[in-house]
Amino acid sequence: MRQGGTDRKHRDEKGHFALEMAVMHNAMTAGDGARVLSGGGGPEALGEVERTSLRLPRDMTIAAWQRLGERIAGLSDSSAWWIGDWLVFGQERFPDRYKRAMAETTLDYQTLRNYAWVARRFVPDRRCAGLTFQHHMEVAALTEEEQDHWLDFASRLSWSRNELRKQVRASRESADEKDESEVRLSVRIAQDRLDRWEAAARKSSTTLTEWMGAVLDRAV
Template sequence: MKPSRPTGSRRESLCEKGEGRLSLDHSALARQTSLDLRDGLALDEWQRIGLQIFRISDSSTWWLGDWLDYGSRHYPDRYRRAIEETGLDYQTLRNYAWVARKFPPRRRRAALSFHHHMEVAALPEHEQDAWLREAESRGWSRNQLRQQIRKPSARPAESAVVQVRVGIPPDQLQRWEEAAGRAQRDLLGWILDILNEAARSTVALTEAVQPARPVPLE
């Protein structure tokens, strides 16, 4: 039985419609290392299959992120198991989980790719939403979004950008990841929490031991 074709000039765009169902057209047979296409495909059928493949590919990144986030909350050795199962490198897996935690499903925009979300994940939530809304309305690619964010005038004046590079032994990094996961925080957010708490404690301690100022005699 041959698959039905779209009527007229209508095209089924998964990216535009944001459909939840993810599957390939019956004209395509997907295998682990190949894709077999039926002979005689019309242009719109071939194009529709390409959109389906794109959506599945992009969604699989979200799936991995959510899978890793689940593991971070349930299994102590989450990343080691993930690496063994997927063959992906540690940094890639950690990035996927970080972005997934930054964007709960209700805040993810189906019209934008996972990598659009990754570009703004380090920003405050209100800036994330503003940039993604702008990217969707203007049809920006991931690279165009990155270029806009990096413009000097694009960053709020009150925001300070500090880049710190620290060499961390792998076993220590794993302990930090474990602690962040137990606190249900991404690694960067957990580190900032620890630093802010240390700063508050230091200031409070300094103020507590600071000698009282002498009262001038009248």
């Protein structure tokens, strides 16, 4: 997945980068008036953005409205990666990075830590452009092999973030059940030895099974 997914990711990023940066510029510099937001698929104006609003034309088509939503969602998702990479860079250069970051972004400390953590867990070449930042966060605690495994499935099967979480959780629960499966042992012992073991168990105020388990654990 990694090579093919990476190639597609770079193509997608090149195709949308100019638009996304224009949207970001509009949103961040709209203090002196509205800016026109144009679509990626044509020259028509899709709306006007200000810092706290998006005004859309009444005659907007469903296709244009959908395209605009996709671009806005893409920008929102990209911003999480950008903040994460920004924080990782700051970690290497500025010791008080989180204090400065909170002052600049108004995000809380834990949110910033999450962004930076996911960005560290996935270097840019391992990020799947077709999946959201939240998809990556769901598997960030896993090994790289497991991350790739689950992101491959999520990408090929078009899983939502919630579906990916459900699948990972179900896999873990299944593995836990196997690890905790009951093993039955049949052991033949002489009666006098059994009597001694039971006496030792009573002296320890435990059942015979618990006493035997404790003795075996100590032995290993």
